Amino acid sequence: MVVHTAPATPATPAARPRRDLGSAPFLVAARGGRPQRLPVWFMRQAGRSLPEYRALRSGTGMLQACLTPELTTEITLQPVRRHGVDAAILFSDIVVPLFAAGVGVDIVAGTGPVVAEPVRTAADVARLPELTEDHVTPVTDAITLLLGELGDTPLIGFAGAPFTLASYLIEGGPSRNHERTKALMRSAPDVWHALLGRLADMTSTFLRAQIAAGVDAVQLFDSWAGALSLRDYRTYVLPHSARVLAAITEVPRIHFGVGTGELLGAMAEAGADVVGVDWRIPLDDAARRAGGTRPVQGNLDPAVLFADPGSVEAEVVRIAAEGRRAPGHVFNLGHGVLPDTDPDVLTRLVDLVHRQPV
Amino acid sequence: MVVHTAPATPATPAARPRRDLGSAPFLVAARGGRPQRLPVWFMRQAGRSLPEYRALRSGTGMLQACLTPELTTEITLQPVRRHGVDAAILFSDIVVPLFAAGVGVDIVAGTGPVVAEPVRTAADVARLPELTEDHVTPVTDAITLLLGELGDTPLIGFAGAPFTLASYLIEGGPSRNHERTKALMRSAPDVWHALLGRLADMTSTFLRAQIAAGVDAVQLFDSWAGALSLRDYRTYVLPHSARVLAAITEVPRIHFGVGTGELLGAMAEAGADVVGVDWRIPLDDAARRAGGTRPVQGNLDPAVLFADPGSVEAEVVRIAAEGRRAPGHVFNLGHGVLPDTDPDVLTRLVDLVHRQPV
Numbered sequence: 014m015v016v017h018t019a020p021a022t023p024a025t026p027a028a029r030p031r032r033d034l035g036s037a038p039f040l041v042a043a044r045g046g047r048p049q050r051l052p053v054w055f056m057r058q059a060g061r062s063l064p065e066y067r068a069l070r071s072g073t074g075m076l077q078a079c080l081t082p083e084l085t086t087e088i089t090l091q092p093v094r095r096h097g098v099d100a101a102i103l104f105s106d107i108v109v110p111l112f113a114a115g116v117g118v119d120i121v122a123g124t125g126p127v128v129a130e131p132v133r134t135a136a137d138v139a140r141l142p143e144l145t146e147d148h149v150t151p152v153t154d155a156i157t158l159l160l161g162e163l164g165d166t167p168l169i170g171f172a173g174a175p176f177t178l179a180s181y182l183i184e185g186g187p188s189r190n191h192e193r194t195k196a197l198m199r200s201a202p203d204v205w206h207a208l209l210g211r212l213a214d215m216t217s218t219f220l221r222a223q224i225a226a227g228v229d230a231v232q233l234f235d236s237w238a239g240a241l242s243l244r245d246y247r248t249y250v251l252p253h254s255a256r257v258l259a260a261i262t263e264v265p266r267i268h269f270g271v272g273t274g275e276l277l278g279a280m281a282e283a284g285a286d287v288v289g290v291d292w293r294i295p296l297d298d299a300a301r302r303a304g305g306t307r308p309v310q311g312n313l314d315p316a317v318l319f320a321d322p323g324s325v326e327a328e329v330v331r332i333a334a335e336g337r338r339a340p341g342h343v344f345n346l347g348h349g350v351l352p353d354t355d356p357d358v359l360t361r362l363v364d365l366v367h368r369q370p371v
Numbered sequence: 372m373v374v375h376t377a378p379a380t381p382a383t384p385a386a387r388p389r390r391d392l393g394s395a396p397f398l399v400a401a402r403g404g405r406p407q408r409l410p411v412w413f414m415r416q417a418g419r420s421l422p423e424y425r426a427l428r429s430g431t432g433m434l435q436a437c438l439t440p441e442l443t444t445e446i447t448l449q450p451v452r453r454h455g456v457d458a459a460i461l462f463s464d465i466v467v468p469l470f471a472a473g474v475g476v477d478i479v480a481g482t483g484p485v486v487a488e489p490v491r492t493a494a495d496v497a498r499l500p501e502l503t504e505d506h507v508t509p510v511t512d513a514i515t516l517l518l519g520e521l522g523d524t525p526l527i528g529f530a531g532a533p534f535t536l537a538s539y540l541i542e543g544g545p546s547r548n549h550e551r552t553k554a555l556m557r558s559a560p561d562v563w564h565a566l567l568g569r570l571a572d573m574t575s576t577f578l579r580a581q582i583a584a585g586v587d588a589v590q591l592f593d594s595w596a597g598a599l600s601l602r603d604y605r606t607y608v609l610p611h612s613a614r615v616l617a618a619i620t621e622v623p624r625i626h627f628g629v630g631t632g633e634l635l636g637a638m639a640e641a642g643a644d645v646v647g648v649d650w651r652i653p654l655d656d657a658a659r660r661a662g663g664t665r666p667v668q669g670n671l672d673p674a675v676l677f678a679d680p681g682s683v684e685a686e687v688v689r690i691a692a693e694g695r696r697a698p699g700h701v702f703n704l705g706h707g708v709l710p711d712t713d714p715d716v717l718t719r720l721v722d723l724v725h726r727q728p729v
Contacts, residue, residue, distance in 0.1 A: 192674040194674075199675065239651075315550070316552075321557065324557035351550055
């Protein structure tokens, strides 16, 4: 079993001078300071809940939208304009770096990513292309455009974590049970760690290109990590996510997965500056599990947005209070915005969060 | 908000004399005693992993199979014969009592249960039919047949818990996010608790009919409880599951849900004699969370059965050791058998479990 522990060192492009957004509430909170107001943004704020998004995407594939700078820019800006959130999140998809590098993957409506040739052997891993900065020029071009439009709103970069990417590659698409993934990690740990190492390199290259282009923070999104026990997470996943995160020193790093209450300490150890939390545990408890020193991000159940306004408000008040008992709080949902969410509810939610004491 | 706290008291049919299986390893372990060997059975052991099941089900709908006594009996017996497990689990489906009572629900291949008219208002709840013992005569007839065939192998009865049934009824089918369910519980708590009360009555009637027919234990299966925070579980779900479980005193009660590491204490409080645990946390930790006095059931990740034999053995040895540090252990998977599981792997797993020290 070979686990690379040194930070990934992809070619680092010449970086643009970073914007000075020192007093932006999101960045203050993400760095553990006390912001002027409780900052809020939403995972998947750019996307299907917005009619202007659905209109813009009409006839355009997901990956095409992620790799056309003007489209990516407009989609990323839509929720900032509409809701007045405290951060923009780069519109992207977890498989974008794979596709950009030349892996045969498409996003099929109603299914999700579908991989033409699943990766299950050492030879499959060896055949994986490398990702270079040139492959993601459309993304970095979008970032350049966004920085010109966003004013003093921070821009968060985005990448899927190696484990989540590996699951798509091994299963050939979305999987409820990850059986092939979990079988490979145990039955062929050398193949597993070689694959995760390659994916850590790709993720690192992708995030470093975004940072060089000027994003103000990054979120590493390990969608499926919650399917693992702590023991397996530590053995098979943590070293690779840690290698990705160790290479990032310029901007705050948010590390998030769903159903990861048992993993928060390990995900924090992997290198997070901010630990994302789903709705299953209170934020103050989550902050303790994550080591007691890091700001947390979360954690309104996105399903609550389908309830009456009084119920939403009660949850916001509770979560803000729990967040005040943590070493810092960025308000967010506990998972992405659900497609049927009423966007007006999101707009009112931003206002409600901003009226909470900090 | 009206929460009934008294035990449900459905009409109790005249009970058959209970079999004396006092030394059956499963029952000894479930009652907190020390069995002669580590008992093992598998959730979904009867089902799609077995070629003889697929042959028998060919051309027969799921609900028809659950309500045809000879078919139910044969399907229930198949894994007992093939694997030599220490308990049979009644072949059934979570929606069987709904269907039997006359609710318009069908199980659609590839989708799951589909409810013709979702239940979302007080009037919808009022229209729900009651379940009587007569409605489930095919199930109790199957139990009678099974008791004649099973020799000294215990038979476990089965029902879905009120929350999981409610999610199917409210959403109209399987749901990843349960947004309508979670919205209803907050926006209309009176409707919610009326619905859960009705479902607790149905579940109770269904389980009591199974007990009267002679099952040796029951498992209350709350598939989706892990989608809830502890706070919401306690407020909206626990009182109703507790009412179902309080009405059962004759046989050991197993209470299980997936992803319920945060809920084990509450699920134990709801009335479990044995607490089922998925693969995410070690059994000794789970037993502590469940109050420190109850046997636990679990918790091999069903995906591990797709790995090499050495990996399976290593996991079994670890889990058996963790189980020995709990107040009792019934070996099982951490969730149901996955459809693509090799049945020979399950047979070898039973043998391997039986060779573990107790």
